[in-house]
Amino acid sequence: MKTAVLSDIHANLEALVACMAHARRQGTERFVFLGDLVGYGADPLACLDLIRAELSRGSLAVRGNHDEAALGGLCEDLNFIARDAAYWTRSQLGAAERELLEQLPLQCRDGAALYVHASAADPGQWEYITGTESAQRCLTASDAPIVFAGHVHQPLLFYTAGEAIKTFAAGAGVAVPLSSRRRWLVLAGSVGQPRDGNPAAAYQLFDETECNVTCHRVAYDHATAARKILAAGLPAMLARRLAYGE
Amino acid sequence: MDFAGHRVEDKLAEGAMATLWKVRAADGSLHLLKRPKLGMGSHPACFAGFETERMILERLGDPHVPAFVAGGDESEDEGGPWLIEELVAGTSLAEVAGRAPLPLDEFTRLGTAIATALHALHRQNVVHHDLKPQHILFREDGSAVLIDFGLAVHGELPDFAGDAVASDHHPLGTPAYIAPELLRGERGNPRSDIFSLGVILYLLATGRLPFGAPESLTGMRRRLWLDPPRPRALRPELPEWLQEIVMRCLAVLPQNRYATAAQVAHDLSHTQQVVITARGRDLKGGGWRAAARRWWKTVTAASPGRQRAADLLARAPHVLVAIDTEHVDAALADAMREAVRRAASADFLARISCVTVLDASLFAGQDDAGEIERSLRTQRLMALHLWARELELSPERLRFHVLDGSDDAGPLLDHAREHHADHIIIGARGSSALRRLLGSVSARVAAEAPCSVSVIRPR
Numbered sequence: 090m091k092t093a094v095l096s097d098i099h100a101n102l103e104a105l106v107a108c109m110a111h112a113r114r115q116g117t118e119r120f121v122f123l124g125d126l127v128g129y130g131a132d133p134l135a136c137l138d139l140i141r142a143e144l145s146r147g148s149l150a151v152r153g154n155h156d157e158a159a160l161g162g163l164c165e166d167l168n169f170i171a172r173d174a175a176y177w178t179r180s181q182l183g184a185a186e187r188e189l190l191e192q193l194p195l196q197c198r199d200g201a202a203l204y205v206h207a208s209a210a211d212p213g214q215w216e217y218i219t220g221t222e223s224a225q226r227c228l229t230a231s232d233a234p235i236v237f238a239g240h241v242h243q244p245l246l247f248y249t250a251g252e253a254i255k256t257f258a259a260g261a262g263v264a265v266p267l268s269s270r271r272r273w274l275v276l277a278g279s280v281g282q283p284r285d286g287n288p289a290a291a292y293q294l295f296d297e298t299e300c301n302v303t304c305h306r307v308a309y310d311h312a313t314a315a316r317k318i319l320a321a322g323l324p325a326m327l328a329r330r331l332a333y334g335e
Numbered sequence: 336m337d338f339a340g341h342r343v344e345d346k347l348a349e350g351a352m353a354t355l356w357k358v359r360a361a362d363g364s365l366h367l368l369k370r371p372k373l374g375m376g377s378h379p380a381c382f383a384g385f386e387t388e389r390m391i392l393e394r395l396g397d398p399h400v401p402a403f404v405a406g407g408d409e410s411e412d413e414g415g416p417w418l419i420e421e422l423v424a425g426t427s428l429a430e431v432a433g434r435a436p437l438p439l440d441e442f443t444r445l446g447t448a449i450a451t452a453l454h455a456l457h458r459q460n461v462v463h464h465d466l467k468p469q470h471i472l473f474r475e476d477g478s479a480v481l482i483d484f485g486l487a488v489h490g491e492l493p494d495f496a497g498d499a500v501a502s503d504h505h506p507l508g509t510p511a512y513i514a515p516e517l518l519r520g521e522r523g524n525p526r527s528d529i530f531s532l533g534v535i536l537y538l539l540a541t542g543r544l545p546f547g548a549p550e551s552l553t554g555m556r557r558r559l560w561l562d563p564p565r566p567r568a569l570r571p572e573l574p575e576w577l578q579e580i581v582m583r584c585l586a587v588l589p590q591n592r593y594a595t596a597a598q599v600a601h602d603l604s605h606t607q608q609v610v611i612t613a614r615g616r617d618l619k620g621g622g623w624r625a626a627a628r629r630w631w632k633t634v635t636a637a638s639p640g641r642q643r644a645a646d647l648l649a650r651a652p653h654v655l656v657a658i659d660t661e662h663v664d665a666a667l668a669d670a671m672r673e674a675v676r677r678a679a680s681a682d683f684l685a686r687i688s689c690v691t692v693l694d695a696s697l698f699a700g701q702d703d704a705g706e707i708e709r710s711l712r713t714q715r716l717m718a719l720h721l722w723a724r725e726l727e728l729s730p731e732r733l734r735f736h737v738l739d740g741s742d743d744a745g746p747l748l749d750h751a752r753e754h755h756a757d758h759i760i761i762g763a764r765g766s767s768a769l770r771r772l773l774g775s776v777s778a779r780v781a782a783e784a785p786c787s788v789s790v791i792r793p794r
Binding site (some may be wrong): 246248252255260262263266268288309 | 390410491492714719720723
């Protein structure tokens with residue numbers, strides 16, 4: 090079975106639609122939405138509609154820090170731009186959208202894989218996995234052989250080699266076998282706001298039957314997504330960065 | 336225990352890392368079963384090597400490596416992981432090497448076969464990193480088969496064997512054959528295999544190993560500075576071309592070796608075309624004289640002299656790359672990028688324009704035609720950028736254009752004329768019935784272009 094893992098969508102409808110269509114062409118049967126479904130982008134309602142429809146067909150979703158911020162609170166841990174975007178998103182959400190976000194779990198175990206937005210080590214603390222130490226903490230906190238996480242907006246693989254943790258940056262479209270004698274942490278990259286210098290949307294295709302994972306990069310109409318952000322009155326920086334993936 | 340329907344027959348060998356059995360499939364054919372040594376006391380590299388070999392063999396499709404048959408990943412309680420591959424029934428180079436020095440015709444025949452097999456491996460993005468006579472077999476038709484990929488590295492996949500090197504700081508490889516840069520932990524350079532190929536050729540020609548079989552790291556490091564005895568010093572009857580080829584494979588710096596094993600194979604099969612230098616002639620290594628000569632060459636190098644605009648222009652061509660962003664064929668895209676990369680590196684001032692064609696008339700009349708066109712244009716432009724990323728060229732050398740038009744060839748030809756293109760690189764189209772009916776874009780571009788056209792096909 091093939092699962093497309095889509096993380097950090099950030100209410101970018103153009104990117105979400107492009108990635109879902111790409112994943113369907115690869116034969117994906119279901120989606121896992123890895124949190125930060127909203128925040129930053131101008132299409133929270135349309136994105137949540139699409140996601141809700143997939144959830145009713147057996148797809149999974151977990152909660153991200155921006156989903157939590159959209160529900161309430163002072164958002165003091167967010168920077169000014171993220172906070173502005175969170176307040177704007179909050180003003181857009183209706184009861185149905187709030188209910189959907191409120192129901193999202195912090196993490197979700199499915200077979201060999203654990204899906205979590207930030208880190209399996211205390212998921213509600215939204216720790217960024219920025220190196221082998223934080224990757225080690227994440228893997229230690231779970232007994233799942235394979236952990237999928239987002240939050241850092243950059244795709245990367247971590248794997249165990251004896252006592253050590255190694256990293257591997259797989260090329261786009263390359264299926265990397267996930268051998269059962271290692272543990273794997275897959276950072277999914279971001280659908281709606283890539284920050285690795287490549288503006289193409291990123292998602293992971295997890296083939297459970299063949300036990301491999303492929304990072305795909307998808308070109309989408311970022312100019313429309315940016316135009317909508319400006320039209321909504323959201324901070325201009327959120328529109329600009331889509332063109333550079335930074 | 337079932338191995339994909341194979342019955343275990345004889346144990347063939349038991350090494351430190353793995354055990355090998357002969358197995359018989361239901362249809363009676365014989366294969367090789369390999370199982371790594373796991374559990375208490377086994378070296379962590381045992382599994383890394385097994386995992387690497389399985390991962391790489393599964394991806395290779397080539398008569399120069401054993402065919403992958405099946406693999407299993409059972410837990411240790413259930414017997415552990417295993418791998419079944421083709422049982423290559425052939426002569427090992429290790430047996431042949433026992434007869435070295437070989438006659439010249441046999442030397443060139445075997446050398447060409449090995450280099451050809453090595454190039455086939457490199458073309459599949461794999462570096463062997465443990466090339467030695469024990470890992471080379473010959474089929475009945477004379478072609479070489481490379482075996483044992485436990486230390487190999489695939490350009491697109493994690494380097495599990497390299498992880499093991501990094502963790503215990505001991506270079507992985509066979510001391511007599513290991514390339515100098517591997518002693519510094521540099522992995523993944525196909526020229527490291529060319530060095531090992533040089534050691535093998537040296538052995539076949541002289542009956543001796545150029546650096547002996549050192550047991551210590553210090554002993555291995557001698558090859559970083561020590562020149563091996565010249566083959567013609569050991570056997571004066573050897574021709575200069577032979578020494579030229581062998582010593583070029585054995586250069587200390589990778590960039591001074593042959594760039595590809597295919598070039599080695601070509602030289603070995605066209606020995607009269609080998610250009611003989613001091614490397615092939617001299618019976619002794621360079622020493623201080625060579626260093627002095629290099630210094631002298633540098634300080635006395637001729638000035639470039641008078642320059643002409645045309646010379647400069649010839650080195651700065653405009654290369655137009657026609658890209659079909661809508662029918663993405665990964666193999667074709669790779670072959671095209673390879674062609675662009677070659678053009679870009681051959682002429683370091685070359686400018687590369689990536690272009691595609693968008694037919695806006697398809698949406699004419701629709702309410703939101705302008706919106707659709709704008710969106711598609713952005714998407715195509717972004718797809719061009721995505722396509723060009725892997726070229727890894729500096730941005731100032733690249734340009735991107737989405738051209739308008741209802742057919743593909745017309746706008747491309749207009750753009751080429753307008754912008755003084757010197758070279759068009761275009762992909763060959765598939766041979767579907769539809770393509771035949773519509774005619775081929777590349778054929779029309781090739782026929783009508785104002786400049787050279789390269790029609791690219793995937794290898």
